[in-house]
Amino acid sequence: MSDESISGIEESSILLFYGWWQMAVCFFAFLGLLAIWFHLGRKQKDFGQVWLALSILAWSFSGTCEIIFSLVENENKELYLNGTRSIFSLFNSLFILLALPWFRYLPSLLKPLIQSRFWKLFVGLPFLFSLLPTLNRMSSSNEQSFINELDVYYAVLTLIFLGYVLWESFAKRRLKMLAWLSVVCILTTLIAQGYKLIGSDINQTLFSAIFKTSLIMLFFALALSWVRELSFQIIPEVEKLSLSLTRVRKVGGKFDHIVKLSGIAGNSTFPLSQALFNLLLKFAMSRKSGKDWLEIKPKNDQRTDKQYDINDHNEIRRLNIAILEGVFGKGNWTKDLHEIPLKSTLFETADDEARKVRLSVSPDHIRLSEDLTVQTNKIV
Template identity: 60%
Template sequence: MLAIKTLVLLSTQETFLFYGWWQFGTCLFAFVALLSIWWHIGKKQNDFGQVWLALSVLCWSFSGLVEVYFAEFPPEKTPLLDGFRSVFSLFNSLFILLALPWFRYLPQSLESIIKLKYWSIIIGLPFLFSLLPTLNKIIMGKEGFVNELDVYYSVLTLVFLGLVLWHSFSKRRLIAMAILSLICIGITLLAQVYKLTGSAINLTLFSAIFKTSLIMIFFALALSWVKELSENTIPPPENLMIAFLTKRKEDKVERLLQLKGFSGENERFVQLTATQFELLRSFAQRKKEFGDDWLEVKPKNNPAKNKHYDIADYNEIKRLLVALLDGLFGKGNWSKDIHLNPLKETLFELSSKRERKIRLRIPAANIQI
């Protein structure tokens, strides 16, 4: 009987030792890889979301070292091991929550909360309330549910992360990845709740599965972000070509703008209203016929009598830009800083003398009417 117990103990120790080294090596590699993506791309975008996600994965790597260290310790040291697991779990959750404000697409129901300047305080206070009792239990050496507080904090984190991941992938039209992310979050939630049962072997298996899945989701998220940057970058004026097309369908006339110059696709088509189509075509005709001639916007105050103005107000330009962006990227799938302002700079040039004059920036050779 003693021999059987000894074999079981040795088998358990070997399992924890293998799991610890696996967790340390895999998560350390993932940390370096995520940080490398940020160094080459995210740093230039001043985006630190990937840094926080990388740090969250690094916490798992440190947790793996703890597993290795305690693998050969007697069972009475288990509460101490559980305590260190909880500490690294808390830091992992904190770093994930700190990454959320950097996500480009956030659910409307959560955006007002996550974008608050007090977000770090909102998530920091529960973190401290969970961390301090856990550290106290480690120092005092008392047994108990040292995992319990980090489980609650992890569940909160996973709810936020799941909603944000679903929104991010769906906005990028990666529905399969959105579904997989929810499945991954579900498995992780199950593993967190399973911690309370105290089944060490099964918990180790759950941990290996959900940590691997989450790391892959983080990489998929990073790659989808890189893909979006490459495909949705607004080309410079000299690389953008436009053509005005009209198609008749039964009793309706479709007015399409063909655009070439975006990476990832040879051409894109945007359907415009008659007013928007004619406005942009007036810019194109002026560019083709008169070169650098300007179109004039009607002033709001004291417009000249008996004078023809090309554009009623600047809102016409804004509505045109919004229609183009909705057609190119989908309604709600673009942002002001990354899409609207660059497209405005590519298409239009304002008079430096503040004369309420505007003209098309695209070269005449790139325009087909």
């Protein structure tokens, strides 16, 4: 038996082994992600995990083709094998890009594009421009065409967007180690695409197995971090909260207005602007003094002889957002999981009148520095 025949048998064996691995592992991962979505995402009508699962299913189909081509002999075997790899790679990239608008945390730079109504057009046109020439190449049996490289360009586009979004998703959930692992995984995948583009002799099958396994694990880590966020009560019950307000004199005679909100996961101590600090102090002093309720000025009220505690509802919203950014960091919060729960926990509206609001924290859990207590009458 010649060396060429032995080499061909070994190559077919590797292809067969890799095909079975890719088909079985990716199909199992597809079912796993779909199961997580079925139990949780389906109820919230969140289809992000469905698209990610479909992207992995595309790899499973690609593995099936690897098995088929390892068992058949055809003069155009290499052409059809590379063509089907490119096609399923394109579908994998497309499904990942379609999943991005469903991510809870998106980079501010990319968010307007990803959430725009033109996103499907933005990702769909390059997909078609890459798919159609690839199909044409396979049908014409043109082995010299460069069209096979188009899936690499589309994959690079996908990896750039995916890398930014994965980093943001893990970082905003305070999972920095996973964020850095996602960077390593994306870079490894980019290197593999680069070797494929230049036609390097390096073992592409090995590289493919490494980055596909890594991405699958990251998708599961992302899904579990989402499950953890849903199950974890980010804003605790008001009974577990305590509030402390302090003014600290700086060099030059100015003050830092410091708030300490204990009982909540995050940065418990943070500064506020003087105006928002005074509003929170007004709530706190009203609560401790027994007055409790503060009144919000009605809309279109032009009277000048009546003084209201709060000029409009937006003051409370600005205070709520400032507390969120102090605790979780700027942009590290969402409306559904953070803003609305915190507002409903910290502030209570009177049953008989919607314009009357008070701080829900117990007076026993509110602590004010001595200088603030002295100046009560100036603020409240």
